[in-house]
Amino acid sequence: MSNTHCAVTNCKTTSYNKLPGVSFHSCPSSKEMRSKWLQCLKNKCSILDWSKSKICSVHFEKKYFDAQRKLKENAVPSIFPIGANVRGSKIDLPVQKTKVDRLLNRVGQAEISADIKNTLTKMRVPTNLDMFVADDLKCKPDSPMEAHLWLLIKKQDYLNKILATQLIQNKKQVEILHKNLDDIRNHKNDTEQNISTLKYIVKCLQEKHATLEEQIEILSAVESR
Numbered sequence: 538m539s540n541t542h543c544a545v546t547n548c549k550t551t552s553y554n555k556l557p558g559v560s561f562h563s564c565p566s567s568k569e570m571r572s573k574w575l576q577c578l579k580n581k582c583s584i585l586d587w588s589k590s591k592i593c594s595v596h597f598e599k600k601y602f603d604a605q606r607k608l609k610e611n612a613v614p615s616i617f618p619i620g621a622n623v624r625g626s627k628i629d630l631p632v633q634k635t636k637v638d639r640l641l642n643r644v645g646q647a648e649i650s651a652d653i654k655n656t657l658t659k660m661r662v663p664t665n666l667d668m669f670v671a672d673d674l675k676c677k678p679d680s681p682m683e684a685h686l687w688l689l690i691k692k693q694d695y696l697n698k699i700l701a702t703q704l705i706q707n708k709k710q711v712e713i714l715h716k717n718l719d720d721i722r723n724h725k726n727d728t729e730q731n732i733s734t735l736k737y738i739v740k741c742l743q744e745k746h747a748t749l750e751e752q753i754e755i756l757s758a759v760e761s762r
């Protein structure tokens with residue numbers, strides 16, 4: 538059997554090194570599911586061949602597997618390693634010195650944020666948090682550890698929200714630029730078509746041996762339309 542490897546960029550899973558329980562999955566065959574997969578994978582795979590590419594089970598949420606560990610029909614890959622983006626956005630990670638760094642790099646972004654959310658819902662915000670916070674957005678010296686921690690979490694959450702908004706705005710701007718480019722292209726096509734129409738009229742007139750004056754007269758009429 539040849540060595541199968543996962544099509545996701547920066548995913549190191551192969552049939553030789555895969556961990557127990559990790560499986561490989563072929564791409565869906567229906568048009569509808571393929572377009573869903575493409576949405577998720579377009580920036581995550583440098584090559585996606587519907588008939589040959591395999592995606593490893595690491596990229597699917599648990600809910601997409603049945604009791605026999607078979608991938609369900611509606612499964613869509615959504616978990617990717619940090620640095621899986623193919624174009625431009627590949628993150629250059631610093632040298633992974635500690636165990637935590639290494640482990641963080643092994644799980645996907647979606648998995649980490651789900652884990653954070655899970656942990657947060659279990660930790661209750663101190664009801665009197667505002668009391669411990671000074672006007673410079675720092676905890677007062679005698680605040681409990683819990684308050685320090687929660688203030689940090691709130692700051693991080695705030696930054697995440699700003700980042701998410703900026704991401705959406707950037708996407709919108711890219712869309713507008715694409716649209717402008719299309720408009721320019723269409724306009725250019727129109728102009729080119731007009732020129733070729735006029736050239737054709739000139740050719741017809743010349744073939745008909747119309748006099749120069751007649752040609753000018755007809756062309757002016759065409760142009761003023």
Ligand SMILES: [Zn+2]
Nearest residue numbers: 543548550593
């Ligand atoms: Zn993989």
